[in-house]
Amino acid sequence: MRDSDYSDMGILLQTEKLTKSYGDRMLFADVSLGLNEGDKVGLVARNGSGKSTLMRCLVGLEDVDSGTVTTASGCRVAFLDQSPELPPELSVWEAAIGYHPVTEALAGLDAEGREELLSRLRRLLTQLGISDTEASVATQSGGQRKRIALACVLAAEPQVLLLDEPTNHLDIPAIEWLEQTLSRSRVTLLMVTHDRFFLDRVCSRIVEIDRGEVYSYTGDYANFLRRRRERLEAAEAGVARARNLLMKEQEWMRRQPQARAGKAQYRIDAFYDLKEKARRQAAEKDVNLSVKSSRIGSKIFEAENVSKRFGEKVVLDDFSYVFAPGEKVGIIGGNGVGKSTFIKMLQGLTQPDSGHFNIGETVRFGYYRQEGIDFNPEKKVIDAITEKAEEVVLNGGERMSPSQFLTRFLFTPADQQKYICKLSGGERSRLHLASVLMSSPNFLILDEPTNDLDIATLGVLEDYLADFKGCLIVISHDRYFLDSVADHLFVFEGNGVIKDFPGSYTDYSLWRKERDTRMKSQEVEKQSSSAPQKTRTERAPKLTFKEKREFEELEKEIAALTEEKRSLEALFASGAECADISAKAARFSEVSELLDEKEMRWLELSEKA
Numbered sequence: 137m138r139d140s141d142y143s144d145m146g147i148l149l150q151t152e153k154l155t156k157s158y159g160d161r162m163l164f165a166d167v168s169l170g171l172n173e174g175d176k177v178g179l180v181a182r183n184g185s186g187k188s189t190l191m192r193c194l195v196g197l198e199d200v201d202s203g204t205v206t207t208a209s210g211c212r213v214a215f216l217d218q219s220p221e222l223p224p225e226l227s228v229w230e231a232a233i234g235y236h237p238v239t240e241a242l243a244g245l246d247a248e249g250r251e252e253l254l255s256r257l258r259r260l261l262t263q264l265g266i267s268d269t270e271a272s273v274a275t276q277s278g279g280q281r282k283r284i285a286l287a288c289v290l291a292a293e294p295q296v297l298l299l300d301e302p303t304n305h306l307d308i309p310a311i312e313w314l315e316q317t318l319s320r321s322r323v324t325l326l327m328v329t330h331d332r333f334f335l336d337r338v339c340s341r342i343v344e345i346d347r348g349e350v351y352s353y354t355g356d357y358a359n360f361l362r363r364r365r366e367r368l369e370a371a372e373a374g375v376a377r378a379r380n381l382l383m384k385e386q387e388w389m390r391r392q393p394q395a396r397a398g399k400a401q402y403r404i405d406a407f408y409d410l411k412e413k414a415r416r417q418a419a420e421k422d423v424n425l426s427v428k429s430s431r432i433g434s435k436i437f438e439a440e441n442v443s444k445r446f447g448e449k450v451v452l453d454d455f456s457y458v459f460a461p462g463e464k465v466g467i468i469g470g471n472g473v474g475k476s477t478f479i480k481m482l483q484g485l486t487q488p489d490s491g492h493f494n495i496g497e498t499v500r501f502g503y504y505r506q507e508g509i510d511f512n513p514e515k516k517v518i519d520a521i522t523e524k525a526e527e528v529v530l531n532g533g534e535r536m537s538p539s540q541f542l543t544r545f546l547f548t549p550a551d552q553q554k555y556i557c558k559l560s561g562g563e564r565s566r567l568h569l570a571s572v573l574m575s576s577p578n579f580l581i582l583d584e585p586t587n588d589l590d591i592a593t594l595g596v597l598e599d600y601l602a603d604f605k606g607c608l609i610v611i612s613h614d615r616y617f618l619d620s621v622a623d624h625l626f627v628f629e630g631n632g633v634i635k636d637f638p639g640s641y642t643d644y645s646l647w648r649k650e651r652d653t654r655m656k657s658q659e660v661e662k663q664s665s666s667a668p669q670k671t672r673t674e675r676a677p678k679l680t681f682k683e684k685r686e687f688e689e690l691e692k693e694i695a696a697l698t699e700e701k702r703s704l705e706a707l708f709a710s711g712a713e714c715a716d717i718s719a720k721a722a723r724f725s726e727v728s729e730l731l732d733e734k735e736m737r738w739l740e741l742s743e744k745a
Contacts, residue, residue: 468641619642
């Protein structure tokens with residue numbers, strides 16, 4: 137990476153003809169990409185297309201085959217890796233203050249600035265749920281280490297921020313907090329994410345890597361899908377035209393060899409170019425999930441007075457529920473409230489302290505575990521799948537071998553010979569999904585299935601689950617995914633409390649915000665009514681003329697801000713296209729803060745009114 141004086145042009149980071157390959161596999165070629173000051177860009181592509189590699193090349197953690205990466209002079213760049221590495225022998229605080237973005241920022245600050253940065257770092261760690269900073273890094277989960285690193289890159293306040301899957305391992309409240317933080321920030325941002333709500337609410341441009349080439353789309357995710365479809369249709373038509381023309385040119389080339397000497401060389405060269413173009417696929421194949429599910433009876437499962445605790449921590453408290461055929465439930469709640477424990481109890485993998493589950497005789501579970509596949513990492517892909525089943529039955533009754541089945545999950549014959557330990561995170565997730573579906577389950581349990589699947593595969597999985605005739609329980613922090621597949625929600629509120637919410641996640645989010653606003657209003661009224669009454673002998677302060685005018689204006693402003701906040705919430709919930717969604721999200725955060733501020737001032741003045 138080299139420095140250049142781009143600041144006058146507003147360009148903070150620029151790549152020119154960036155090319156990277158592994159062996160004979162080209163990840164991307166001749167990538168030219170510019171990040172202007174204030175840009176917020178989402179980077180999307182299929183798993184294995186080089187998203188993470190490109191990010192690492194931009195910060196110099198990997199070399200490129202050719203091309204250059206240039207940053208504006210004096211511009212600080214911070215990078216959040218998908219799986220950050222922190223020294224396990226250090227405490228959380230020692231690791232945080234020694235993390236590269238923090239040490240780089242501290243180096244250029246005076247004593248007051250250093251103290252301010254460290255205070256900001258402590259606050260961000262707390263906001264991200266890392267409260268015990270004296271604990272050893274070795275005791276922290278992968279998700280907690282990701283949160284520590286995220287706090288560090290935010291605390292450093294760089295001019296350019298590169299984030300690789302920042303929402304993985306965050307619960308929904310933390311994701312929504314990060315949305316608001318990034319939307320309000322003036323930082324220039326490039327991030328890899330599969331979270332489509334997060335993408336829409338933070339980014340105003342989407343960049344796609346597709347078969348080594350880069351395409352840029354201004355607007356939200358819906359606009360990206362539309363324009364991408366148009367591009368692929370145009371490419372498909374171009375390939376079809378090339379194939380038709382190739383048939384004519386082949387006749388010309390097949391004429392007697394002695395006549396070939398008189399052929400125009402430019403036309404011969406054009407023939408071979410045409411042949412290459414006709415050979416291309418206009419679009420990559422999607423994962424094919426047309427797998428048969430076994431019949432499910434009328435009795436699914438009944439939970440009767442189930443309780444579970446670990447020491448003082450209550451997971452379930454006298455929980456009862458009857459699951460109906462075809463029911464699809466999303467499970468949400470903070471980290472550590474017992475979501476995964478609940479689904480393990482349902483399958484008999486963990487036993488309740490009291491009560492029991494009655495499971496129907498026809499129920500066949502398919503369990504996608506958050507921890508990933510349990511295959512021997514030293515086995516080849518094809519061998520591991522063949523051990524699961526010698527034959528797979530599809531929806532139409534077609535039977536196929538494990539090798540044929542794996543091709544539907546985008547594992548080529550060469551990929552099937554790979555050892556599992558050599559697979560990427562996305563490939564392991566696809567293999568995990570294949571192993572779950574090949575047994576024809578009629579009750580799917582998916583624990584955080586979206587963490588390592590790319591956006592295209594998530595879309596195919598959503599379509600499959602929409603048509604799935606069996607039952608479904610899904611734990612996910614991906615709000616778009618939940619809206620797409622779940623009919624209602626189990627909300628784990630902690631201390632064993634589970635609320636059944638009859639609607640989508642978006643419905644729940646709006647209801648929760650309205651409830652919180654109502655409770656805040658009631659609290660204001662309660663504090664106002666419980667204020668001590670002044671006796672006649674007390675000389676109670678009265679509103680001045682200026683304060684009286686301010687009090688009247690505050691009532692109008694609070695009403696207007698409340699209405700604007702409701703309008704923005706309705707817009708976000710509608711899913712309608714909006715060209716300036718990032719600006720709207722930033723305005724929503726601003727309105728919320730203004731409303732809090734003005735309500736508190738109103739309360740102060742009301743005590744004197």
